[in-house]
Amino acid sequence: MTMKNLKIYLFALLASGVLLTSCDEEEALVDQRKADNPLPTVTATTGTNGSVTLTKYVSIGNSITAGYMDGALYTNGQASSFANLLGQQFQISGVGGTAFNQPDINSVNGYSGIGPNNSILGRFVLDLSIPGPKPTVGEVPAAYAGNKAQLNNFGVPGMRIVDINDPALAGSNPLYARFASSPGTSTVLSDALATSPTFYTYWLGNNDALGYAIGGGVNDAAITSQGNFQNALASSLSQLAGTGAKGVVMTLPPLVLLPYFRAVKWNAVPLDAANATALNSAFAGLNAALDGLANFQLITTAEAAKRKVTYQAGANNPILMHDKDLEDLGPKFDALLGAQAITAAQRAGLEPYRQSRPATSSDLPVLTAATVLGTGAAPIGVAIPIADKYVLSANEVVKTVTARATFNQTIKGVVDLINSGPGGTVITLVDVQPKFADLFGLNDALVTQLALGLGTQASIAAVKAEADGVLGIKINGTNLAPDFSPNGVFSTDGIHPNPRGHAIIANLILSAMRTAYGVDIPDVDVLAQRGILVQ
Structure with a gap:
């Protein structure tokens, strides 16, 4: 698809x-x-x-x-x-x-x-x-x-x-x-x-x-x-x-x-093999940065795993969501830049993902999420996180x-x-x-x-x-x-x-x-x- x-x-x-x-x-x-x-008899x-x-x-x-x-x-x-x-x-x-x-x-x-x-x-x-x-x-x-x-x-x-x-x-x-x-x-x-x-x-x-x-x-x-x-x-x-x-x-x-x-499921993102492969290639940088933060002990390995984005061909990929309750990783991404672990361009690419993660079965997208999911040049909820107002987090x-x-x-x-x-x-x-x-x-x-x-x-x-x-x-x-x-x-x-x-x-x-x-x-x-x- x-x-x-x-x-x-x-x-x-x-x-x-x-x-x-x-x-x-x-x-x-x-x-x-x-x-x-039947109507005939009315009492x-x-x-x-x-x-x-x-x-x-x-x-x-x-x-x-x-x-x-x-x-x-x-x-x-x-x-x-x-x-x-x-x-x-x-x-x-x-x-x-x-x-x-x-x-x-x-x-x-x-x-x-x-x-x-x-x-x-x-x-x-x-x-x-x-x-x-x-x-x-x-x-x-x-x-x-x-x-x-x-x-x-x-x-x-x-x-x-x-x-x-x-x-x-x-x-x-x-x-x-x-x-x-x-x-x-x-x-x-x-x-x-x-x-x-x-x-x-x-x-x-x-x-x-x-x-x-x-x-x-x-x-x-x-x-x-x-x-x-x-x-x-x-x-x-x-x-x-x-x-x-x-x-x-x-x-x-x-x-x-x-x-x-x-009505809108947490895993409502359908992808064909070509798009799944392309997205995984695009998210390799984010996933590597999260591993880097874990290696520097700036976050736990469990936190890194929770935020990583990986897609597969099929109809039930999780929505990528913004979660305001997550720690803002902006300053820690900056630390990677300061340590020359990433370039300025790579740091800029990480900006949308400071508080993002794939949705789980405990999250509830609201009905209006269906009107924005997958829209935009960088599809919302797929390539970039869907806004907080569209998902009731766990x-x-x-x-x-x-x-x-x-x-x-x-x-x-x-x-x-x-x-x-x-x-x-x-x-x-x-x-x-x-x-x-x-x-x-x-x-x-x-x-x-x-x-x-x-x-x-x-x-x-x-x-x-x-x-x-x-x-x-x-x-x-x-x-x-x-x-x-x-x-x-x-x-x-x-x-x-x-x-x-x-x-x-x-x-x-x-x-x-x-x-x-x-x-x-x-x-x-x-x-x-x-x-x-x-x-």
């Missing part, structure tokens, strides 16, 4: 098992669904609300609560959010719910960013002719024109837990500013409280670690401190509990398992896992503390980790490695009980996968659920409500929701 075909190969790699299942398979699934569920659905009052349901959260998917906030995504799905179930006869109002974006494709020539980009779809995700033509979001006082969904894409009561959020986040009751003065929490909720869902905290991970672990400050996380959580939940409303609080899923961190994976585990234990601690107060149990904690362990086919070892659970033996056992080692879940005989394939439950951005994923989340909450409040509310039909959008 020639170097110029590398980028095409990478998108094909994303396609294998993910994209190339084709539109025909999705249509076949829809046809099968219709065959299995009115009823339910009961048990011990919880659902007349005013309010959802508080970030992009998932808002229905952000496929890299954008758009009309169909909003309608498919787990919050809206719950809102519709609560309106079933006998349950007592009322209209669930959202800050409608009124845009078919939504807005995901600015493209070439200042074009407006919308949601992404899977274009099988590339193959890969492709943006549609988008629209800049307009201010919400509806009645802000009657809103139920307070999901704000990009919101961290520390932003929930910050009046400055509207100044930095236009997706809150467009429906804030008083931009610059009001907060998401104050707006939600003003509606006098009788029941709420609260799912915040993902972005307090996810922003760091999506950025390739470049900025440690992107992880919210545990103290700030706890203060914001305790303050907001205490105020919600103080209204007398009952609520559901969600834990955080294992972020590093998201398709955004799994150390950065540990930081992400640790932060998420700490936040989850904090969530449990705050909920337990509030429930131990004079008002009794007013919050139901819904742990999403067992469902994710099942979906991603984890085993006990991975449950431990990813620090799943809530810090107690019982919570860890609950996760392990669902970790069956089988990838995906089966619903009514249909296998659903933890990816953005036609059978997947994630959208094309690799982070947010698609409508089927949202239905699974809604049903997880409904199950908890049956246990906690004795409600009799039917599940959302997961397979009636669409999967990904394919072009």
Whole structure:
């Protein structure tokens, strides 16, 4: 395989098992669904609300609560959010719910960013002719024109837990500013409280670690401190509990398992024999310099071996990456020059490799790495290191896992503390980790490695009980996968659920409500929701 075909190969790699299942398979699934569920007999659905009052349901959260998917906030995504799905179930006869109002974006494709020539980009779809995700033509979001006082969904894409009561959020986040009751003065929490909720869902905290991970672990400050996380959580939940409303609080899923961190493999570089030989010849100087540093005892032989670059003909060569946690060898390369062990020209050639190494199976390239791998006159990730922002290194994976585990234990601690107060149990904690362990086919070892659970033996056992080692879940005989394939439950951005994923989340909450409040509310039909959008 020639170097110029590398980028095409990478998108094909994303396609294998993910994209190339084709539109025909999705249509076949829809046809099968219709065959299995004939329409003639329609029975009115009823339910009961048990011990919880659902007349005013309010959802508080970030992009998932808002229905952000496929890299954008758009009309169909909003309608498919787990919050809206719950809102519709609560309106079933006998349950007592009322209209669930959202800050409608009124845009078919939504807005995901600015493209070439200042074009407006919308949601992404899977274009099988590339193959890969492709943006549609988008629209800049307009201010919400509806009645802000009657809103139920307070999901704000990009919101961290520390932003929930910050009046400055509207100044930095236009997706809150467009429906804030008083931009610059009001907060998401104050707006939600003003509606006098009788029941709420609260799912915040993902972005307090996810922003760091999506950025390739470049900025440690992107992880919210545990103290700030706890203060914001305790303050907001205490105020919600103080209204007398009952609520559901969600834990955080294992972020590093998201398709955004799994679609591009660490060894995604294909090379034919000629290119492998040429690259090995080019890297002979770097490898010799590393041996020289080891001989001078400036680095260990193990360090030299970790950084050496050697390619072979085949499809699975490791990506060459920048790792900011490595020692900067610049001064030591200078020492080789000073000792006349290398020439000035050779020293200049070593400059890009001061903190580089081949990736290992412990490193997680992010989804956007596929857009730059193999590009350029000196192919990125092959001849020169790919930038730090495109790979979550092993150390950065540990930081992400640790932060998420700490936040989850904090969530449990705050909920337990509030429930131990004079008002009794007013919050139901819904742990999403067992469902994710099942979906991603984890085993006990991975449950431990990813620090799943809530810090107690019982919570860890609950996760392990669902970790069956089988990838995906089966619903009514249909296998659903933890990816953005036609059978997947994630959208094309690799982070947010698609409508089927949202239905699974809604049903997880409904199950908890049956246990906690004795409600009799039917599940959302997961397979009636669409999967990904394919072009």
